[in-house]
Amino acid sequence: MDEWRYQPTEDFDQAPIERLKNFPRHPDLFVYAARSLTNLVIRGLMRVWHRLEIVGRENLPAEGSFVMVANHGSHLDAPAMLAALPLGKIHRAFPAAASDYFFTNLSKLVFSAIVVNAMPFDRKENPRQSLALCRQLLDAPGHILILFPEGTRTLDGTLGKFKPGIGFLTAGTGTPVVPCYLDGAYRAWPKGKWIPRPRKLRVIVGEPMQFRDYAPEKEDALKIAEALREAVIRTSHAPI
Amino acid sequence: MNPVFRSYLVVLVGLLVVAGGLLAVLRFGFKKNVDHAWKAYRGWLIIIPLVFTALWFGRLTTIIFFTLLALGAFSEFARATGLYRDWWMTGIVLLGIAAVGVVSYVDTPVTGEPGWYGMLMALPVYVVSAILMIPIIRDRAKGQLQPIALALLGFIYMGWMFGHLAFLANARNAYGYLLYLLFAVPLCDIAAFTFGRIFGRRKFRPNISPNKTWAGALGAFAVSMAFPWLVRFSFPELGTRELLLAGVIVGVGSQLGDLSISVIKRDIGIKDMGALLEGHGGVLDRVDSLIYVAPLFFHMIRYFRGLG
Numbered sequence: 001m002d003e004w005r006y007q008p009t010e011d012f013d014q015a016p017i018e019r020l021k022n023f024p025r026h027p028d029l030f031v032y033a034a035r036s037l038t039n040l041v042i043r044g045l046m047r048v049w050h051r052l053e054i055v056g057r058e059n060l061p062a063e064g065s066f067v068m069v070a071n072h073g074s075h076l077d078a079p080a081m082l083a084a085l086p087l088g089k090i091h092r093a094f095p096a097a098a099s100d101y102f103f104t105n106l107s108k109l110v111f112s113a114i115v116v117n118a119m120p121f122d123r124k125e126n127p128r129q130s131l132a133l134c135r136q137l138l139d140a141p142g143h144i145l146i147l148f149p150e151g152t153r154t155l156d157g158t159l160g161k162f163k164p165g166i167g168f169l170t171a172g173t174g175t176p177v178v179p180c181y182l183d184g185a186y187r188a189w190p191k192g193k194w195i196p197r198p199r200k201l202r203v204i205v206g207e208p209m210q211f212r213d214y215a216p217e218k219e220d221a222l223k224i225a226e227a228l229r230e231a232v233i234r235t236s237h238a239p240i
Numbered sequence: 241m242n243p244v245f246r247s248y249l250v251v252l253v254g255l256l257v258v259a260g261g262l263l264a265v266l267r268f269g270f271k272k273n274v275d276h277a278w279k280a281y282r283g284w285l286i287i288i289p290l291v292f293t294a295l296w297f298g299r300l301t302t303i304i305f306f307t308l309l310a311l312g313a314f315s316e317f318a319r320a321t322g323l324y325r326d327w328w329m330t331g332i333v334l335l336g337i338a339a340v341g342v343v344s345y346v347d348t349p350v351t352g353e354p355g356w357y358g359m360l361m362a363l364p365v366y367v368v369s370a371i372l373m374i375p376i377i378r379d380r381a382k383g384q385l386q387p388i389a390l391a392l393l394g395f396i397y398m399g400w401m402f403g404h405l406a407f408l409a410n411a412r413n414a415y416g417y418l419l420y421l422l423f424a425v426p427l428c429d430i431a432a433f434t435f436g437r438i439f440g441r442r443k444f445r446p447n448i449s450p451n452k453t454w455a456g457a458l459g460a461f462a463v464s465m466a467f468p469w470l471v472r473f474s475f476p477e478l479g480t481r482e483l484l485l486a487g488v489i490v491g492v493g494s495q496l497g498d499l500s501i502s503v504i505k506r507d508i509g510i511k512d513m514g515a516l517l518e519g520h521g522g523v524l525d526r527v528d529s530l531i532y533v534a535p536l537f538f539h540m541i542r543y544f545r546g547l548g
Contacts, residue, residue, distance in 0.1 A: 004386055006508045007322035015515045029327050029334075030315070 017106065020113040023120055023133070031114055032091055038115045039090055043083045046076070050188055050201035054084045056238070059178060059205045065143040066176040066208065069166060069228055071159050071236075072148035073186030076196060078116045080182060081146050084203045094137060095146035096121040096130070123151055127165060134169055149225060157186040162229040167214070167221025176208035179231035181238075206235035244474055245295065248419040252288055259284075279519030286517065287526070291422060299354070299409045300345065302418070306406035307341030312523035314398040316514040317504070323390040328374050333395045336367035340403035344410065353548060355410035360403075367395050397500075397531060398524065404534040411547040416474035421490070421537060424467050425529045428460045428494040435459025449502040457495055464491030477545060485540050493532035501528035 011019045011026050019028070046052040060066075068081060078095035085093055097118035102108050112118040119137065121130045137143045149162035170177050181204040188199035209231060214220040263281055266272040294305035314337055318324040343359040371391045375384040408417050436456025444452040465487035468478075478486070501524060505513065514522020541547065 004507075006320075007325065008508065008510065009319045009322065009324050012316070012319035012324075013510070013512065013515050018515070029324070029330055 017109070020109050021103070024137070025113065025117075027091075034114050035090060035117060036087060039079070039082060039087060042079045042115070043087075046080065046083060046201060049196065049198050050076070050184070052080065052083060053200075053202045054205070055202060056205035056235075057084060059207050060085070061176050061178070061208060063142065064176070065138045065141060065145075066178060067138070067145045067147060067166070067170060068178045068180055068205075069147050069149050069162075069232065070180040070182050070203075071185075071232055072150045072153050073157065073182055073184075074153060074189035074191070074196070076185045076189050076201065077148060077153075077182050078118065078146065080185060080201060080203050081180065082116065084180070084205060085144065089142075089144065091117060092142050093117060093144040093146060094119040096134065096148070098123050098152075099130075100124055119145070131165055131169055138169075138173075138175055149228065153191045154186055155191060157190075159229065159233065162225035164218065164221035164225045166228060167211070167224030168216050170211045171214035171216040171220050171224055172212065174210055174212055176210055177228060178208045179206040179228055179235050180204060181206070181232050181236040183236065204235050204238055206231055206238065242415050244413075244415045244419065245292075247473055248415075248423065249292060252292070252423075256284065256288060276519070281519075283517040283520040287520075295415065295418060299414070302409040302414070303341055303344045303406045306403065306409075307338065307344075309523055309527055310337045310340065310399050310402050310406075312516070313402065313513075313527055314394045316522040316524045317394050317398055318390070320505075320508055320510055320513050321390050323387055323394065326387045326391075329371065329387045329391040332367070332370050332374065333391050333399065336363065336370070336395045337399035337403065339363060339367070340399055341406055344403065344406040353410075355407050355547075357407070360400075360407055364396060364400055367400075368392060371395070401535045402527065402531045404538040405530065408534075408538055408541075408547075411541065413475055413477065417537070417541060420468070420471055420474045420486070421530065421533060423471070424464060424486075424490045425494045425533055427467060428464045428490055429498065429529055431463035432456040432460035432495065435463075445499060448499055448506055452499075460495060461491035464488075464494070482540065482544050486537060489536045489540060490533055493536050494529035497529045497531040497533065500531070501525070 009026060011022060014022075019026075025031070043052070068084075070077060070081060078097065081095060082090050082093060095116055095118050097103075097112055097116065097120065099120035099122045102112040102118055103120050112120075119133065121127075123130070134145055134147075137145055147166055149166045150160040151163050152160075154160060166177070169175075183202040183204060184200045187197070188201055189196040209228070211224050211227075214224055259281060263274050263278055267274045267278070291305075294301045311334060314333060315324070315330075318330050318333070324330050340360065340363060343356040343363065346356050347354055348356045348358065371388060375381060375388065405418065405421070408414060408421075411417055432452065433456065435458070436451065436453040439455035439459065440453030442454045443450065444454050444457050465484070467490070468483040468486045472483070475482075501513070505511065512521030513524040516522050517526070520526050
């Protein structure tokens with residue numbers, strides 16, 4: 001009789017908390033179940049508490065990998081962007097989250113890795129490496145990368161400058177970039193407040209853009225960042 | 241507070257204090273390297289309060305506690321063997337294990353006795369058929385026997401057999417039985433280790449567990465045979481015959497359980513099933529010796545004394 005072939009999972013010898021620190025994460029039944037359930041609850045709560053509305057869902061590419069970019073008003077942003085996607089796709093959607101903030105203690109780690117499926121983005125020490133990781137994610141089919149190119153939450157509700165990282169990432173590629181505008185997130189939960197207020201929240205999904213004819217150089221990257229910033233502003237004025 | 245519970249609590253707290261003191265003397269007094277023992281000790285500092293807390297709150301928390309352990313143990317087994325990649329198989333077994341917990345909690349229909357014993361005995365029928373149904377639904381035969389076999393072993397061994405501990409929470413003397421088992425089984429492990437270190441020369445099963453010796457196995461058996469008399473306060477209702485049987489069940493069953501998991505680990509080629517607690521490995525590494533003991537002790541008690 002032939003010997004059986006065992007294929008232990010890559011993370012079988014890691015403690016459960018250590019597993020959450022891995023990226024890319026290995027598919028995990030418990031994590032998928034917990035993520036689906038918590039996202040379902042969060043969607044329900046946002047619908048009730050914030051009267052969450054998704055506008056322009058038809059603009060999301062049906063297949064292939066793509067990037068979603070949006071203004072960053074509050075901690076509600078990532079769950080709200082995920083709410084714009086079908087529940088079945090949230091395990092392949094990765095909101096980039098600052099590794100110096102979201103992966104520092106146990107509760108934030110559990111929230112970031114399990115609920116939001118965040119990608120740890122090193123915005124201080126090694127943003128280039130993080131961009132390489134983003135590129136790797138987008139090379140796989142059906143992945144969705146959610147980025148907030150301002151790099152941090154707004155302090156006054158205005159739209160800040162977009163960092164050029166998104167430009168380096170998408171220049172010269174056919175990867176669709178979907179500009180989105182998060183309306184009301186800052187009013188609902190401004191930086192420094194403990195709990196969200198019951199303000200109306202709206203995710204407006206704009207039309208996808210591509211940057212095939214650009215080069216991955218600083219000048220073009222800045223142009224792309226600016227073009228996307230303008231697209232987000234245009235999206236915010238879109239007729240509803 | 242239940243007097244049996246209190247007695248075990250006092251003994252265990254006493255042992256932890258003494259062991260901690262001993263480690264401190266060895267470390268600081270004699271400058272010995274006790275890192276390994278210290279890691280294991282830190283693990284016990286978590287395990288023991290956790291067990292007492294779960295049991296202290298009563299039947300429901302005890303059942304939940306053992307069910308979670310069974311779910312954890314099976315998940316580790318599934319990860320280590322690769323069965324975890326098959327989510328349907330894994331999911332069905334996890335549901336089956338949760339069902340063991342549920343039938344341990346609900347009352348028997350008609351008679352109203354706590355715990356649905358008949359369904360506990362019938363559960364393998366349903367879970368086994370559910371597991372076998374998966375390849376049929378998929379209409380796939382190639383390579384299916386391995387996941388089927390692994391899922392069956394996982395459910396029967398780590399879910400159902402181990403799950404008998406959860407059902408013991410329904411016994412009138414649940415504290416006596418459970419605390420005895422939870423104390424006697426690790427003691428048997430420790431006795432095997434100690435006797436092996438002092439007297440061990442001939443290897444017991446060198447291809448499965450190279451550190452085990454005949455002296456260790458026999459010493460552990462002897463300690464396990466004597467132990468029920470030492471803690472007779474746990475179950476004053478038991479006679480000599482039952483105490484003897486309890487000793488045999490723990491003395492043989494716990495070593496067999498340990499070796500069975502070692503067979504699996506050796507075959508896969510891994511050292512520990514998981515890494516939940518430093519110094520202890522995974523859940524399955526900690527509870528492996530309890531798996532045979534649980535159903536054997538349960539049925540012995542039920543046969544001679546009844547649970548209620």
